[in-house]
Amino acid sequence: MTHLAGFERPLSGNTMLRVHVIYGDRYALMVDTAMRGYEALVQEALELVKKLDVPLAFIVNTHAHHDHIGLNRWVQQRTGARLAAHEAGCRWIEDADVNYREFVLGFPQLVSDSPALRREVRETLGEPGKVDLGLSGGERFHLGGVDVETVDVSGHMFGELALLVQQERTLVLGDALIGLDMPMFHGYVSARRYRKTLNTLRDLVMTGRVTRVVSAHLPPLEGEAAILAAIEARAAHVDRIEAFLLDVTAFAPRTLKDIWTMLSEAMGKEPEFRGLTMIANHLHELCDQGRMKLHQGLYQRVFESS
Numbered sequence: 506m507t508h509l510a511g512f513e514r515p516l517s518g519n520t521m522l523r524v525h526v527i528y529g530d531r532y533a534l535m536v537d538t539a540m541r542g543y544e545a546l547v548q549e550a551l552e553l554v555k556k557l558d559v560p561l562a563f564i565v566n567t568h569a570h571h572d573h574i575g576l577n578r579w580v581q582q583r584t585g586a587r588l589a590a591h592e593a594g595c596r597w598i599e600d601a602d603v604n605y606r607e608f609v610l611g612f613p614q615l616v617s618d619s620p621a622l623r624r625e626v627r628e629t630l631g632e633p634g635k636v637d638l639g640l641s642g643g644e645r646f647h648l649g650g651v652d653v654e655t656v657d658v659s660g661h662m663f664g665e666l667a668l669l670v671q672q673e674r675t676l677v678l679g680d681a682l683i684g685l686d687m688p689m690f691h692g693y694v695s696a697r698r699y700r701k702t703l704n705t706l707r708d709l710v711m712t713g714r715v716t717r718v719v720s721a722h723l724p725p726l727e728g729e730a731a732i733l734a735a736i737e738a739r740a741a742h743v744d745r746i747e748a749f750l751l752d753v754t755a756f757a758p759r760t761l762k763d764i765w766t767m768l769s770e771a772m773g774k775e776p777e778f779r780g781l782t783m784i785a786n787h788l789h790e791l792c793d794q795g796r797m798k799l800h801q802g803l804y805q806r807v808f809e810s811s
């Protein structure tokens with residue numbers, strides 16, 4: 506018997522936006538709440554819960570990006586559900602202005618505030634909910650006949666969770682398997698942390714704990730081979746970006762703006778704020794590792810001395 510249902514609407518292009526409901530005999534929980542403009546999608550999920558005649562005890566946000574949290578308060582007002590989220594994401598969940606500023610406007614000299622960006626991100630954030638339960642991975646929810654374990658899958662975002670529906674060996678993700686076919690870099694905030702998450706996902710599959718993956722934007726993945734292929738594609742993506750960053754700074758020092766423009770061009774992506782944050786943070790990690798240096802606003806690769 507299944508304990509999981511997904512609800513979806515198109516987001517843009519081939520990309521979908523999904524929320525999930527996990528339900529047992531005692532209560533249900535909703536994974537993510539989409540964003541403003543998707544009230545009908547979330548309403549469909551609430552109607553299932555109503556039909557099941559169990560309380561919606563929790564909303565669990567996978568991470569604090571606008572398209573996963575925008576209707577938190579909207580759902581709470583209709584159900585009384587408590588809000589649970591990774592403790593590292595609480596600031597963004599509880600303050601829409603902080604969320605917008607830190608997500609979109611981290612480099613105001615390169616990406617400035619605009620009506621288009623406000624429409625895309627700020628205005629999709631509804632009235633914020635207050636986080637009732639801070640999580641960090643390893644918590645368990647006993648829904649009655651089905652058990653859910655949280656897994657820390659940070660890297661795309663600081664503080665991201667996956668939900669493992671144990672009896673179904675199904676992992677419910679937000680964006681931990683980042684989109685590779687989107688017109689922009691879906692991105693990661695830490696290459697190091699994201700690679701660790703890919704290892705975590707690999708382990709869950711290799712130990713037989715996960716045989717199916719559902720997520721907010723990707724088609725469902727069935728079976729070990731399909732899931733492992735998706736993980737390896739993300740690992741190769743990060744490696745390719747890293748190789749580019751090292752190559753492009755090998756013989757000439759470059760500004761962040763130049764590197765951002767060149768990488769976006771090379772990989773056929775729109776140069777926008779997500780990719781910019783990803784690149785800046787990846788460069789910063791390479792500096793920390795002694796493989797890159799930053800001097801007067803210019804990044805240059807450091808070769809190991811022989």
Ligand SMILES: [Zn+2]
Nearest residue numbers: 568570662680
């Ligand atoms: Zn995201």
